Amino acid sequence: MDSTRVDDPDALVTGEAVALDLPMASLPLRMVASLIDVVLTVVALVAFSVLAALASLDLDTALAEALAIVLVAAALVAVPTTVETLTRGQSLGKRVMGLRVVRDDAGAISFQHAFVRALLGVVEIYALSGTPALLTAALHPRGKRLGDLAAGTYVVRDRVSWTPGPAPTMPPALAAWAAGCDLRPMRPELGLAIRRFLDRAPTLSPAAAAMLEQRLLADALTHVHPAPPPGAPGDAVLAALLAERRRRSAEQLARQDAARRRLTTRRT
Structure with a gap:
C-alpha cells in the first residue's frame, strides 16, 4: 500500500491536489x-x-x-x-x-x-x-x-493511505487528439493529483468532483496544445493526458533501451 503525504506546498493548492478528499x-x-x-x-x-x-x-x-x-x-x-x-x-x-x-x-x-x-x-x-x-x-x-x-x-x-487503481486507459474518442498534441512535462504533483482524482471521483460528492475536475483540467491544459475537442468530458481529457504521457514515456524508455543494446552489441 502506498502511503501518500501531501507535504509539498503545491499539493495543498485546491487547483492541484485532491485536498477535499483528505x-x-x-x-x-x-x-x-x-x-x-x-x-x-x-x-x-x-x-x-x-x-x-x-x-x-x-x-x-x-x-x-x-x-x-x-x-x-x-x-x-x-x-x-x-x-x-x-x-x-x-x-x-x-x-x-x-x-x-x-x-x-x-x-x-x-x-x-x-x-x-x-x-x-x-x-x-x-x-x-x-x-x-x-x-x-x-x-x-x-x-x-x-x-x-x-x-x-x-x-x-495529511497522511492518507491510497492504493492506486488500474492506470487510466485512452478514451477512443480522444486518441487522435492526444497522439498529435504537444504535451509539455507536468509537475509530478499534478500527475499524482489527477491520478488520485480519477481513482476517487466516484466516491466524491458531485459538487466536489465537478469542482476538482474543473480546477485540475484548467491546470493540466496549460501543459497541452492544442486544446481538446469542444465538448470532451473533463474526466476523459484528464485520463487521455495521463494515458498519452505514459505511452510516450514507455516509447522513450524503449528507444533508450534499444540504443543501449546496439552499443553493447557493437562493443562485444
Whole structure:
C-alpha cells in the first residue's frame, strides 16, 4: 500500500491536489497536537521571561513591562503565526500527528488565516484553558474551534493511505487528439493529483468532483496544445493526458533501451 503525504506546498493548492478528499482530523488527534504545541509555547514563554528579566536589569520599569508584553505576544501569536504560514498550516504538534490546517475550500492557508487562529487561540486555549476550543470542536461537523470559525479553516489528516487503481486507459474518442498534441512535462504533483482524482471521483460528492475536475483540467491544459475537442468530458481529457504521457514515456524508455543494446552489441 502506498502511503501518500501531501507535504509539498503545491499539493495543498485546491487547483492541484485532491485536498477535499483528505479526511477531517479527529478530536483526539487534534488534542494531542494542541498539547504538544502548548508545551512548546510554555517553554518559549519561560525562555522569553528569562530574557525579559535579564534585559530589565538595565531598563526602567515602563520599558521592562513593555518588553515583557512584546515577548509574550511573540510567544503566543507571532511565533505560531509565522510557523503555520511558512509550513502552509503545520505547527510542530500537527506535523508530529500528521495534521494540517487548510482553508474551507481545502486550499493552503495564508498569513491572515494563521494570524486569526493564533490570536483567538490566546483567548480560547490559554486564557480559558482550552474549554471553548474543546466544546466547539466537539460540536462542529468539521471539528472547528473558534479560531477556525473566524479564520475560515479546518484541520485535516495529511497522511492518507491510497492504493492506486488500474492506470487510466485512452478514451477512443480522444486518441487522435492526444497522439498529435504537444504535451509539455507536468509537475509530478499534478500527475499524482489527477491520478488520485480519477481513482476517487466516484466516491466524491458531485459538487466536489465537478469542482476538482474543473480546477485540475484548467491546470493540466496549460501543459497541452492544442486544446481538446469542444465538448470532451473533463474526466476523459484528464485520463487521455495521463494515458498519452505514459505511452510516450514507455516509447522513450524503449528507444533508450534499444540504443543501449546496439552499443553493447557493437562493443562485444
